[in-house]
Amino acid sequence: MTDIRIRKAARPRTLRGPAATSLRVEPRALLGGLLLVAATLVLAVVLIGTGDFEIAPGDVVRTLLGDGTPADDFIVNDLRLPRVLVAILVGAALGMSGAVFQSVSRNPLGSPDLLGFGYGSAVGALVVITVFKGGATEVALGAVVGGVLTGAVVYLLAYKKGIHGYRLVLVGIGASAVLVAVIQYLIAKAQLIEATRAMVWLTGSLAGRDWAQVWPLLAACAVLFPLVLGQGRALRVIEMGDDAAYALGVPVERTRMLLMLAAVLLTTAAAAAAGPISFVALAAPQLARRLTRSPGSNLLTGALMGTVLLLASDLASQRAFGADQLPVGVVTGLVGGVYLLWLLVMERRAGRV
Amino acid sequence: MLAESPPETEPGAPESGAPAPAVARPGHGRRAAGLLIVLAALALVAVASIAVGAKAMPLADVWHGLFHYSGTTNDVVVRDLRVPRTVLGVMVGLGLGLSGAVMQALTRNPLAEPGILGVNAGAAAAVVSAISFLGASTLTEFVWWAFLGAAVVSAAVYVLGGSRSATPVRLALAGTAASAALVGYINAVQLMDSKALDKLRFWTVGSLASATMDTVRQVAPFLLAGALLALVLGRPLNAMAMGDDTARALGAHLTRTRITAMAAITLLCGAATAACGPIVFVGLMIPHLARLVTGPDMRWVLAYSAVLSPVLLLGADVIGRVVTRPAELQVGIVTALIGGPVFIYLVRRKRMAQL
Numbered sequence: 001m002t003d004i005r006i007r008k009a010a011r012p013r014t015l016r017g018p019a020a021t022s023l024r025v026e027p028r029a030l031l032g033g034l035l036l037v038a039a040t041l042v043l044a045v046v047l048i049g050t051g052d053f054e055i056a057p058g059d060v061v062r063t064l065l066g067d068g069t070p071a072d073d074f075i076v077n078d079l080r081l082p083r084v085l086v087a088i089l090v091g092a093a094l095g096m097s098g099a100v101f102q103s104v105s106r107n108p109l110g111s112p113d114l115l116g117f118g119y120g121s122a123v124g125a126l127v128v129i130t131v132f133k134g135g136a137t138e139v140a141l142g143a144v145v146g147g148v149l150t151g152a153v154v155y156l157l158a159y160k161k162g163i164h165g166y167r168l169v170l171v172g173i174g175a176s177a178v179l180v181a182v183i184q185y186l187i188a189k190a191q192l193i194e195a196t197r198a199m200v201w202l203t204g205s206l207a208g209r210d211w212a213q214v215w216p217l218l219a220a221c222a223v224l225f226p227l228v229l230g231q232g233r234a235l236r237v238i239e240m241g242d243d244a245a246y247a248l249g250v251p252v253e254r255t256r257m258l259l260m261l262a263a264v265l266l267t268t269a270a271a272a273a274a275g276p277i278s279f280v281a282l283a284a285p286q287l288a289r290r291l292t293r294s295p296g297s298n299l300l301t302g303a304l305m306g307t308v309l310l311l312a313s314d315l316a317s318q319r320a321f322g323a324d325q326l327p328v329g330v331v332t333g334l335v336g337g338v339y340l341l342w343l344l345v346m347e348r349r350a351g352r353v
Numbered sequence: 354m355l356a357e358s359p360p361e362t363e364p365g366a367p368e369s370g371a372p373a374p375a376v377a378r379p380g381h382g383r384r385a386a387g388l389l390i391v392l393a394a395l396a397l398v399a400v401a402s403i404a405v406g407a408k409a410m411p412l413a414d415v416w417h418g419l420f421h422y423s424g425t426t427n428d429v430v431v432r433d434l435r436v437p438r439t440v441l442g443v444m445v446g447l448g449l450g451l452s453g454a455v456m457q458a459l460t461r462n463p464l465a466e467p468g469i470l471g472v473n474a475g476a477a478a479a480v481v482s483a484i485s486f487l488g489a490s491t492l493t494e495f496v497w498w499a500f501l502g503a504a505v506v507s508a509a510v511y512v513l514g515g516s517r518s519a520t521p522v523r524l525a526l527a528g529t530a531a532s533a534a535l536v537g538y539i540n541a542v543q544l545m546d547s548k549a550l551d552k553l554r555f556w557t558v559g560s561l562a563s564a565t566m567d568t569v570r571q572v573a574p575f576l577l578a579g580a581l582l583a584l585v586l587g588r589p590l591n592a593m594a595m596g597d598d599t600a601r602a603l604g605a606h607l608t609r610t611r612i613t614a615m616a617a618i619t620l621l622c623g624a625a626t627a628a629c630g631p632i633v634f635v636g637l638m639i640p641h642l643a644r645l646v647t648g649p650d651m652r653w654v655l656a657y658s659a660v661l662s663p664v665l666l667l668g669a670d671v672i673g674r675v676v677t678r679p680a681e682l683q684v685g686i687v688t689a690l691i692g693g694p695v696f697i698y699l700v701r702r703k704r705m706a707q708l
Binding site: 107108109110114157160166167169170171173174175176177178180181182184185188203278279282283286321326330331332333334335336337338340341344345 | 540544
């Protein structure tokens with residue numbers, strides 16, 4: 001493993017170990033992934049140090065390792081670390097589910113938000129907020145129920161001798177239309193105070209997230225990430241078309257159902273923890289693909305990119321507008337959109353399409 | 354592609370002039386008849402839109418208000434409220450449907466709606482900036498700002514999407530990215546400046562309720578120009594549906610067609626958005642419904658979209674006025690609540706004509 005030289009746009013190569021084991025390595029994807037991990041760590045440390053009470057990065061690291069002052073320890077470990085962990089996990093969950101859906105629907109715009117799953121969570125949460133006037137835990141539960149129900153309904157409605165990418169997209173459009181209308185109706189009918197709460201939830205925010213949000217999210221990610229990554233190779237074969245995939249021995253329908261289920265659960269877990277943060281699921285896989293220049297679904301790099309995008313947005317929001325002035329969901333669009341535009345322009349200049 | 358589409362429709366086949374006369378091909382005959390039925394439905398819905406509302410009114414009074422105006426309360430309601438609203442509904446519906454059809458053909462993406470080029474976001478961003486920094490306050494001012502924003506942003510998206518070397522995917526991505534960035538900007542300004550939020554609330558609801566003849570007159574020229582541009586695009590878009598290389602080989606001018614299409618979308622969707630705020634799903638769903646009936650021939654898809662879309666919009670508006678009388682449900686909400694399930698039903702029942 002030590003002797004991998006990394007070159008620009010190098011071809012994938014295969015490392016062979018003893019006894020017929022082998023590992024396919026794409027140097028650029030590997031480099032991109034490592035860069036993203038490094039960016040995540042740096043951003044996380046800076047973000048923990050940012051706020052009304054600034055802490056130098058060195059002190060943050062020292063506190064995280066367990067020998068900081070008691071005051072730093074409280075601020076870092078009790079207040080800011082859980083928030084940053086939520087951001088990391090939510091970003092990764094959104095990035096990965098976006099990569100899955102874009103691959104399954106074979107459409108670069110086929111993110112879970114546009115196919116209605118994000119809106120499903122929102123309807124669930126809004127019903128709890130406006131009708132039952134529930135607290136934070138009930139709202140999160142409502143988001144999960146709404147998201148999963150929407151996922152099941154869309155899957156069943158799109159099922160007709162198997163799931164066809166095009167039909168999935170169209171059913172998703174129809175479902176989104178209905179769900180958005182329900183959201184607008186609920187907000188229009190609600191009392192002002194609940195409507196305001198609903199609007200705040202709908203923007204997606206990381207403010208005030210603590211360990212209570214981290215644990216369920218972490219559990220969901222710990223189960224679902226390996227599940228999705230394990231199907232990565234099958235997903236790549238399915239991109240060649242259903243017939244080719246069947247011929248190559250991939251159980252297409254089962255794989256697709258498993259992947260969609262996992263992706264829906266990831267989206268709803270993220271929404272339950274931080275609200276429907278927009279654009280990460282759509283942009284992260286596209287950004288990752290352009291960074292690694294690797295074909296295929298970029299599941300892992302998509303997840304890492306989602307994390308970096310969310311952390312960077314949170315940092316930008318806090319630095320530019322002050323702590324918790326602007327919900328992070330507002331800034332993700334700004335940061336991700338500008339970054340994607342920049343990449344598109346760069347690509348064009350480099351003559352790639 | 355469509356299960357029962359006649360085999361003899363080759364899109365972009367070298368035939369001369371406008372769509373052949375209805376008798377020349379059986380397929381054309383059936384589609385022309387269908388178009389007449391939809392037109393009749395439009396007339397019916399338009400009458401309903403004038404006759405039905407918060408104030409119950411006998412048909413005789415409607416007739417009186419339209420043709421023998423004498424200033425009674427009912428006459429004023431008909432002339433000054435319901436007629437402008439109906440006319441604007443037809444125009445906006447036409448704009449949304451046509452621009453949606455052109456947009457999906459241009460990007461070859463079934464998820465594309467006219468707003469994806471950044472038209473809606475550009476319009477809203479310009480209106481927000483005008484309110485917040487220049488103190489604009491009336492709806493008539495908003496219309497011009499909305500237009501300016503829509504035009505600037507869609508031109509920028511075209512350039513960023515690669516202008517001459519634009520591909521459908523790059524255009525769609527550039528538009529989505531620009532929209533996302535602008536929506537971030539809009540939300541940020543709104544959160545910082547509550548005055549802007551308060552004024553913009555009335556514009557972003559996506560409603561026909563505030564229609565006046567002034568609004569109609571303001572946006573009519575743009576919608577007309579956009580509609581003309583869109584209708585001549587049928588044949589080149591047919592050729593482009595087969596892929597850029599084939600289209601070029603068939604003699605279509607790719608760059609010219611793309612620029613014309615972008616101009617048409619900006620005019621149509623920009624005017625519609627400026628007049629009554631963003632109404633999203635009409636432009637997304639209607640072209641799919643049209644393709645269900647017509648198959649992939651863009652000339653017919655455009656014609657059907659132009660007529661089907663006002664039927665849906667006006668119909669939804671009428672229903673929105675009736676169900677919660679005397680209050681109203683916004684047309685955007687009703688459109689989606691009715692259109693969504695119907696759309697899913699149709700998607701399941703038939704084999705979709707793909708782009």
